[in-house]
Amino acid sequence: xxxxxxxxxxxxxxxxxxxxxxILSRLARGxxxxxxxxxxxxxxxxxxxxxxxxxxEAGLIASHKQGRVxxxxxxxxxxxPAQDWLSEQRQIWSGxxxxxxxxxxxxxxxxxx
Amino acid sequence: xxxxxxxxxxxxxxxxxxxxxxILSRLARGxxxxxxxxxxxxxxxxxxxxxxxxxxEAGLIASHKQGRVxxxxxxxxxxxPAQDWLSEQRQIWSGxxxxxxxxxxxxxxxxxx
DNA sequence: CGATTACTTAGGGACATGGCTAAGTTTGAC
DNA sequence: GTCAAACTTAGCCATGTCCCTAAGTAATCG
Numbered sequence: 399x400x401x402x403x404x405x406x407x408x409x410x411x412x413x414x415x416x417x418x419x420x421i422l423s424r425l426a427r428g429x430x431x432x433x434x435x436x437x438x439x440x441x442x443x444x445x446x447x448x449x450x451x452x453x454x455e456a457g458l459i460a461s462h463k464q465g466r467v468x469x470x471x472x473x474x475x476x477x478x479p480a481q482d483w484l485s486e487q488r489q490i491w492s493g494x495x496x497x498x499x500x501x502x503x504x505x506x507x508x509x510x511x
Numbered sequence: 512x513x514x515x516x517x518x519x520x521x522x523x524x525x526x527x528x529x530x531x532x533x534i535l536s537r538l539a540r541g542x543x544x545x546x547x548x549x550x551x552x553x554x555x556x557x558x559x560x561x562x563x564x565x566x567x568e569a570g571l572i573a574s575h576k577q578g579r580v581x582x583x584x585x586x587x588x589x590x591x592p593a594q595d596w597l598s599e600q601r602q603i604w605s606g607x608x609x610x611x612x613x614x615x616x617x618x619x620x621x622x623x624x
Numbered sequence: 625c626g627a628t629t630a631c632t633t634a635g636g637g638a639c640a641t642g643g644c645t646a647a648g649t650t651t652g653a654c
Numbered sequence: 655g656t657c658a659a660a661c662t663t664a665g666c667c668a669t670g671t672c673c674c675t676a677a678g679t680a681a682t683c684g
Binding site for chain 2: 641642643644645649650651652
């Protein structure tokens with residue numbers, strides 16, 4: 399499970415940055431070159447490339463060079479583990495809510511020990 | 512939209528750490544005190560409290576003191592923005608896939624300029 | 625072939641993160 | 655009232671993140 403955890407780490411931290419989420423949103427409208435992607439982001443190119451690298455390491459995008467241009471595309475299936483984890487948690491959580499009074503009962507018992 | 516972005520930053524980066532995800536999973540089974548939560552995590556208490564703080568700042572958990580014990584509970588609805596963003600993206604992405612040939616067409620036109 | 629474009633590499637600086645120990649503070653138990 | 659439990663605060667250190675500039679490489683254009 400450790401490897402799987404690592405993948406979630408990469409995924410969630412990749413998503414935890416507005417620049418990177420913006421890149422993903424832009425790529426959702428279709429593939430683009432590095433400079434096309436960088437244009438709206440007031441940032442030096444090497445800094446921007448760092449974000450692309452993080453996204454690629456998380457498996458969220460893929461890229462290949464065509465001549466001197468690097469084309470980036472989405473890897474849509476990469477989001478699945480993140481979505482799965484979230485909905486799994488959500489499901490357990492809402493299940494618990496139905497039995498919240500269990501907690502209150504236990505709590506009272508504990509404090510009376 | 513900046514504030515909303517910030518909330519997503521906090522959420523996703525909070526989720527991007529295995530210790531913190533483990534805390535959430537544990538809390539999914541019901542509320543717990545700080546030391547109960549910390550027990551399985553070979554880590555000094557102040558370090559562990561740092562993680563709880565991050566989770567609380569992200570709105571994922573709430574806590575209150577009962578005597579000298581701090582009880583933590585989940586704030587289940589806090590995941591919603593993250594899930595919404597993910598499924599929104601996923602939807603746009605899959606929409607694009609149906610029209611992937613558009614890109615190829617455009618690409619050929621571009622390269623022939 | 626010389627210039628320009630589109631990255632790429634190298635290196636550095638400020639601040640955040642994730643861990644630690646040591647020393648409080650507040651309650652609850654005796 | 656004393657003492658132990660359960661945090662809490664303060665402060666430190668190593669590493670990571672996110673940004674920068676400067677200089678290098680590779681591919682196209684004129």
